[in-house]
Amino acid sequence: MSITRRRLLRNTAAFGALAGAGFPHIWIKNADLAYAAGGEIKVGVLFSLTGTTAIIEESLNKATLLAIEEINAAGGIKGSKIVPIVEDPASDPATFSEKARKLVVGDKCVSVFGSYTSASRKAVLPVFERQNNLYWYPTLYEGRECSKNVIYTGAVPNQQQDEFVPWLIKKFGKKFYLIGSNYIYPKEENNYCKKLLEKYGGEVVAEEYVPLGHSEFSSVINKMRSTQPNVIFSTVVGDSVVALHRQYRAAGLDPEKMPMASLTTSENEVAAMGGEAAAGHFTSAPYFMVHKSPENQKFVEAYKKRWGADKVTHFVSEACYFQTYLFKQAVEKLATSDLTPPNIRDAVKGQETIAPQGKVRLEPENLHTWLWPKIAQAKSNGQFEILVEAKEWLKPVPYAAYPGQSCTEKGLVEKS
Structure with missing residues (x-):
């Protein structure tokens, strides 16, 4: 059957009406095809390059792009290149939400790496939960969140x-x-x-x-x-x-x-x-630039070579870096036809990688990360001296301050 321009426009309008009426599965089905199209894997990079938190978020953007460039230089993910779509939310939670929607709905990114503040994470969370997409959050944060649409790689309390x-x-x-x-x-x-x-x-x-x-x-x-x-x-x-x-x-x-x-x-x-x-x-x-390990030496040298000899790495940029490799490992487990945000989430559960701070693991139960706590003192040369270092990695307990609650694979559980 031939398809006329008028029929195409009529069908497109009808699809839009159905999507607006509450049929997100139709959008998801078509988005799945876009995720795997053209041998490219589109991801969003959503860190502030301007505004009050740009002082820290600009380095998160750089660490994420460094990891993507390294992965692509090594052949990509099963031959497919990661294509980063960079947006500047300007340290404003409302703009974070707007840009997140563009990346997920407009650009059809299979995942988005972003946010420093909890205010911005909370602002984008409804977008990812409504669209059943995946947000990779690298920052230390307060816990007390249990979402199936966020991968948390920063420290909890x-x-x-x-x-x-x-x-x-x-x-x-x-x-x-x-x-x-x-x-x-x-x-x-x-x-x-x-x-x-x-x-x-x-x-x-x-x-x-x-x-x-x-x-x-x-x-x-x-x-x-x-x-x-x-x-x-x-x-x-x-x-x-x-x-x-x-x-x-x-x-x-x-x-x-x-x-x-x-x-x-x-x-x-x-x-x-x-x-x-x-x-x-x-x-x-969990991480300081002076930490001694082969993985950290490689990270620091690569970061300085790419972004400038005067640049520094830190505990959030390090999480940006290793979470991009966790994303790679998860996608490698999937067939091209299965490349969807929910499948990536399931594939990353339990994944481990040797990060600059040490071996880290994505906890399947709550999508938070096992990390290596450290205490350090700042020195006048701009670096830290590590004084106390955990002998073992520490399990994330995002509801540690609320003993009656826990985050499980089924969601938030409240004990009576």
Whole structure:
């Protein structure tokens, strides 16, 4: 039967009406063909290149593209090249959602790698759940999420705080000043910190949150000076980290007596603020650039060669890098005709790879990652010195702060 232009337009309009009326399986079926078309595998790369969190997200974009380039240079995935479609959501959650929809619905990417803040992850989550697509999230985060449409490769609270908080109490004292950026991640991390402080006999002398992009910390520093905490527990993010450290140093506060202990300050922020402003403070993370392993040496050398000798790697860019290889391993398990987001999700469950930090594993039960916790102190040369390193990788427990809840392959389970 011949197909006239009028009939084609009429059928296209009818398809659009059906899709809008709630028949997503029709869209998915046609999208599956697009995923495998032309010997190319399209993926989205959704990190902010402008705005307040670009200071960190720009490096996440670079680490993701580096891994894609390496995979393609080695022959791609079973002969197919990964084609990255890069979008700039400009550090704005609403723009993240808009760009995510473009990548999933318009560009028909089989997966999207993206986000630094939990605010942006929460903004895109409805897109991936409605379209049954897959979002690869590399950032340390607060846990308390159980989605079948997100692969979580960053640390959750138990992987950053279980050893860090008691270590800080033992080394410096029990009084903690909690300072964070004003969104869900710092508040949930502080919720978990307070539970650990209660367990180990610590106390909170102050708890304060500042807007994203905040740059004036004089009142905060005055409060720190007056309350005299033993530890300043920081979950400040983005370029606010630079401002906080510089103003702390300018105020003459002493990290030997009142150190900042951060879950978010990496080599990238240290490079932006200068080593002297960071020196003496602490970070807990699964990866530091100085970690010694053949895999890390290869990663650091490749990153510097590709993006510049002055560039640094850090615990979120490292997760961007290894999660791209986990994606590759999952796709390699599938036939071209089976290349869909749900099938990639099922194929990546239980996958292991030797990451720069050590061997990591994607937990089938909750789609989070087994990681290697470390505690390190910033030095004036812009790098860290690793002081404590886990002897074994640590299982992710995204609901550690909520013992009545757990994330399983069937979804969130609430115990009575």
